[in-house]
Amino acid sequence: MATERTFILTAIEPVAAATWRLQLSGDTSGLRCAGQFVMVSVPEFYLRRPVSVCDCEPGLLTLIVKVMGEGTAALCALRPGREISLLCGLGNGFDLSACPKGKEAMIIGGGVGVAPLLLLCKQLREADRHVTAVLGFNTKEDIFLEKELEAAGADVIVATADGSAGCQGFVTDAIRMCVLKSDYFYACGPRPMLKALCTQLRQDGEVSTEERMGCGAGICYGCTCQTTSGPKRTCKEGPVFKKEELVW
Amino acid sequence: MVDLSVNLGDIRLDNPVIPASGTCGFGLELAEWYDINMLGAISLKGTTRDPRFGNALPRIAECPSGLINSVGLENPGIDKLLSEKIPALRAIYHKPIIANISGFSVEDFAFCAEKAESCPDIDILEVNISCPNVHGGGMALGTDPEVAAAVTRAVKQVSSKPVFVKLTPNVTDIVTIARACEAAGADGLTVINTLLGMRIDIRTRKPVVAAGTGGFSGPAIFPIAVRAVYQVAHACRIPVMGCGGISTAEEVIEMLMAGAAAVQVGSASLVNPLACKEIIEQLPVVMERLGLKDLKQLKLN
Ligand SMILES: Cc1cc2nc3c(=O)[nH]c(=O)nc-3n(C[C@H](O)[C@H](O)[C@H](O)COP(=O)(O)OP(=O)(O)OC[C@H]3O[C@@H](n4cnc5c(N)ncnc54)[C@H](O)[C@@H]3O)c2cc1C
Numbered sequence: 181m182a183t184e185r186t187f188i189l190t191a192i193e194p195v196a197a198a199t200w201r202l203q204l205s206g207d208t209s210g211l212r213c214a215g216q217f218v219m220v221s222v223p224e225f226y227l228r229r230p231v232s233v234c235d236c237e238p239g240l241l242t243l244i245v246k247v248m249g250e251g252t253a254a255l256c257a258l259r260p261g262r263e264i265s266l267l268c269g270l271g272n273g274f275d276l277s278a279c280p281k282g283k284e285a286m287i288i289g290g291g292v293g294v295a296p297l298l299l300l301c302k303q304l305r306e307a308d309r310h311v312t313a314v315l316g317f318n319t320k321e322d323i324f325l326e327k328e329l330e331a332a333g334a335d336v337i338v339a340t341a342d343g344s345a346g347c348q349g350f351v352t353d354a355i356r357m358c359v360l361k362s363d364y365f366y367a368c369g370p371r372p373m374l375k376a377l378c379t380q381l382r383q384d385g386e387v388s389t390e391e392r393m394g395c396g397a398g399i400c401y402g403c404t405c406q407t408t409s410g411p412k413r414t415c416k417e418g419p420v421f422k423k424e425e426l427v428w
Numbered sequence: 429m430v431d432l433s434v435n436l437g438d439i440r441l442d443n444p445v446i447p448a449s450g451t452c453g454f455g456l457e458l459a460e461w462y463d464i465n466m467l468g469a470i471s472l473k474g475t476t477r478d479p480r481f482g483n484a485l486p487r488i489a490e491c492p493s494g495l496i497n498s499v500g501l502e503n504p505g506i507d508k509l510l511s512e513k514i515p516a517l518r519a520i521y522h523k524p525i526i527a528n529i530s531g532f533s534v535e536d537f538a539f540c541a542e543k544a545e546s547c548p549d550i551d552i553l554e555v556n557i558s559c560p561n562v563h564g565g566g567m568a569l570g571t572d573p574e575v576a577a578a579v580t581r582a583v584k585q586v587s588s589k590p591v592f593v594k595l596t597p598n599v600t601d602i603v604t605i606a607r608a609c610e611a612a613g614a615d616g617l618t619v620i621n622t623l624l625g626m627r628i629d630i631r632t633r634k635p636v637v638a639a640g641t642g643g644f645s646g647p648a649i650f651p652i653a654v655r656a657v658y659q660v661a662h663a664c665r666i667p668v669m670g671c672g673g674i675s676t677a678e679e680v681i682e683m684l685m686a687g688a689a690a691v692q693v694g695s696a697s698l699v700n701p702l703a704c705k706e707i708i709e710q711l712p713v714v715m716e717r718l719g720l721k722d723l724k725q726l727k728l729n
């Protein structure tokens with residue numbers, strides 16, 4: 181059930197270049213599964229900002245925010261103790277059952293799109309799936325969540341576009357070079373990356389997409405995208421879509 | 429105890445708060461957040477003769493105290509509205525339903541109004557001649573008093589329901605259009621729709637919304653809406669639903685004092701889906717504070 185809740189910012193720390201980890205305490209009962217997002221109210225800005233759930237345990241929510249414009253800059257400048265209103269439990273989230281038990285899942289993130297992979301990894305491991313995480317960044321300074329994903333039980337491969345850490349190239353290059361195999365993939369990141377994955381990987385999979393949003397709550401129809409099964413709201417029927425649903 | 433009820437022509441509303449068209453879907457979208465039976469009424473998403481996908485993305489641009497939308501009347505068409513959307517809403521909702529219809533010609537409006545006539549669950553028809561998001565139609569029909577009157581007449585001819593014409597503020601003199609609609613038989617007016625607006629991304633040097641321009645709404649337009657409602661309500665005898673920028677109970681009362689019989693709340697629900705609920709809960713508190721016993725005939729001194 182989607183709900184509006186007030187959280188308290190308990191900690192905020194940098195995790196990579198212009199990228200911050202926000203820890204919030206509050207009622208997390210509205211958050212159902214990995215791949216869902218929250219709409220964050222930012223002081224002085226009219227519209228809320230969509231941010232993926234990075235990690236969540238009862239009473240504690242972790243978000244990772246990259247400064248992209250004025251709203252995210254204002255959000256990352258907030259100090260601990262601050263109250264923040266969130267719309268919780270938005271979007272469909274990843275479908276864990278799509279990767280059968282005992283099978284191998286590959287979770288792939290590009291840039292700040294790595295954020296939702298942590299909770300996804302934890303939930304997949306809990307459900308007994310083997311997890312390989314492939315993380316793509318532009319450069320070494322952008323890398324985050326590598327250690328946390330390892331600690332959560334994933335085999336982690338990092339790729340950087342400039343070769344300053346891990347394999348050089350994009351996540352698709354890393355998957356080819358390391359001859360990574362899996363039965364099902366989950367991905368979140370920039371559109372060109374998602375397109376490359378959906379058109380190049382032979383196994384089934386699903387990806388989390390991004391669109392500008394008005395409400396994030398399924399009310400305004402500001403985020404409707406065309407899919408093979410008709411128009412769908414990114415914030416409601418999405419943001420996660422099956423590979424075959426997307427129109428590139 | 430204060431009395432929140434108001435009269436919209438012959439229809440009594442338990443309170444004056446109505447979610448505005450396009451900001452509450454077809455009702456069920458909002459019902460996920462609270463029991464919508466607490467609303468005065470509900471105005472459904474704009475519907476056209478044929479199904480429409482709407483405009484390309486992005487459709488939303490943020491502005492200081494507001495937003496621009498270019499949704500472009502995405503909707504499943506009048507047939508689906510009547511066969512699926514309204515029955516689904518009626519199953520959980522017993523307050524008045526306002527169907528909002530739109531089109532590209534006088535005939536389109538008459539077509540939708542005639543279809544709507546067969547649906548007893550529609551209590552009010554809202555005729556949107558003010559959508560800035562579609563070309564050749566939409567707002568173009570609402571900026572010329574003769575065309576506005578022609579649409580009103582065509583709808584009235586086929587409809588026995590109360591017809592409220594929704595006016596655009598993108599005109600030199602809104603009163604001229606309002607009077608033309610009243611003379612053509614409108615039972616009421618909704619004032620106002622969005623203002624035509626535009627934002628440019630200075631990094632990409634492109635308009636933020638793919639359609640280039642869109643409708644500007646939110647708290648920033650509240651003073652314009654109050655002025656327009658004041659002018660129209662004092663020039664016409666038919667009831668006015670006041671709309672534009674409302675997000676608090678105080679603003680509801682201000683809009684009623686400007687001459688509105690009821691109000692519509694739009695963008696506020698996008699930022700806070702519980703906005704209408706919270707406004708309705710706050711109304712008695714504000715009324716007590718102001719010493720108001722009821723909301724009918726609030727006049728300026
Ligand atoms: C489902 C979803 C999950 C997301 N998860 C995360 C996350 O976990 N961490 C993170 O750092 N970012 C995430 N984003 C992207 C983030 O929402 C944008 O970077 C942010 O809204 C930009 O706001 P701004 O004010 O800094 O930028 P501006 O460009 O100044 O924003 C102007 C307007 O455009 C919107 N906008 C701009 N860029 C985007 C974008 N890429 N996607 C959607 N709306 C945008 C803003 O919300 C705002 O309404 C997510 C986006 C979506 C749709």
Ligand SMILES: Cc1cc2nc3c(=O)[nH]c(=O)nc-3n(C[C@H](O)[C@H](O)[C@H](O)COP(=O)(O)O)c2cc1C
Pocket residue numbers: 394400402448449450451473474475497499501528556559594620621622643644645646647649671672673674692693694695696
């Ligand atoms: C996303 C969005 C969609 C809208 N769609 C419609 C519509 O389909 N028909 C209509 O008559 N008005 C539509 N409107 C206009 C609103 O009903 C309202 O007149 C306007 O937004 C001003 O009120 P506000 O400032 O409270 O939002 C839309 C507004 C928004 C923000």
Ligand code: FES
Pocket residue numbers: 392393394395396397398399400401402403404413414415416
């Ligand atoms: S952002 Fe409003 S419906 Fe998706």
